[in-house]
Amino acid sequence: MNADSPLRSGLTLAGIAVLGVALLTGIHHLTRERIAAQQRDAVAMRLSQVLAPDRYDNDLLHDVIQVTDPETFGHPGPATVYRARRDGQPVAVVMEVTAPNGYNGPIRMLVGILADGSISGVRVVSHRETPGLGDPIEARRSDWITRFEGRSLRDPTPEGWAVRRDGGEFDQFTGATITPRAVVEAVQRALEYHRAHLDALYARQSADEQSTDE
Numbered sequence: 001m002n003a004d005s006p007l008r009s010g011l012t013l014a015g016i017a018v019l020g021v022a023l024l025t026g027i028h029h030l031t032r033e034r035i036a037a038q039q040r041d042a043v044a045m046r047l048s049q050v051l052a053p054d055r056y057d058n059d060l061l062h063d064v065i066q067v068t069d070p071e072t073f074g075h076p077g078p079a080t081v082y083r084a085r086r087d088g089q090p091v092a093v094v095m096e097v098t099a100p101n102g103y104n105g106p107i108r109m110l111v112g113i114l115a116d117g118s119i120s121g122v123r124v125v126s127h128r129e130t131p132g133l134g135d136p137i138e139a140r141r142s143d144w145i146t147r148f149e150g151r152s153l154r155d156p157t158p159e160g161w162a163v164r165r166d167g168g169e170f171d172q173f174t175g176a177t178i179t180p181r182a183v184v185e186a187v188q189r190a191l192e193y194h195r196a197h198l199d200a201l202y203a204r205q206s207a208d209e210q211s212t213d214e
């Protein structure tokens with residue numbers, strides 16, 4: 001075959017195209033895996049802020065159920081609940097809860113609740129509250145959100161689960177009552193849901209268990 005025959009050129013081009021596609025496919029897979037790993041790390045980091053990893057020995061990211069209860073979780077769709085266990089025994093759940101009634105819209109949170117009904121931690125994941133007014137709900141702006149730790153439906157009593165302006169035990173912010181009120185109410189709803197569904201929360205099969213059953 002002549003060195004510059006059309007057939008040879010065509011074959012060379014086809015070879016380059018095949019190599020290019022293979023290279024791009026490989027890069028796509030690697031990038032996708034890296035992004036997925038980064039997302040897993042980010043979720044694990046957030047979970048560790050509401051529940052210390054040394055409290056449990058299971059894989060929290062894979063012991064997950066979806067729960068639908070718009071009243072509790074603040075939106076019509078399913079909410080994610082992570083279950084923590086030690087030696088197979090219930091330790092805590094971490095629930096993705098939304099306070100729908102923030103000043104500027106929904107406030108998304110993680111609420112960690114130990115099996116005894118006390119709070120291991122609460123953190124705001126995203127919100128659109130006004131900087132300087134509503135944003136002390138962020139842990140990096142103030143320690144307000146840490147004051148839920150150790151609290152339960154017994155402490156304070158139901159009347160205490162409100163901001164001070166409403167006769168409760170939780171501080172509001174200067175000139176901003178709507179944001180902290182929304183958060184306090186959402187945390188209390190999460191505790192009530194936990195109390196009402198304690199056994200079912202831990203007993204339900206996770207998506208991973210269901211797929212291995214099939």
Ligand SMILES: Cc1cc2nc3c(=O)[nH]c(=O)nc-3n(C[C@H](O)[C@H](O)[C@H](O)COP(=O)(O)O)c2cc1C
Pocket residue numbers: 103104129130131133134135165172173174175176177178179180
């Ligand atoms: C521009 C603007 C932004 C505001 N942003 C918030 C907010 O993010 N969170 C909040 O609770 N109140 C916010 N407020 C104040 C509320 O309108 C409301 O007055 C306040 O929450 C009531 O709290 P107070 O009873 O302590 O005055 C904002 C008010 C204005 C005018």
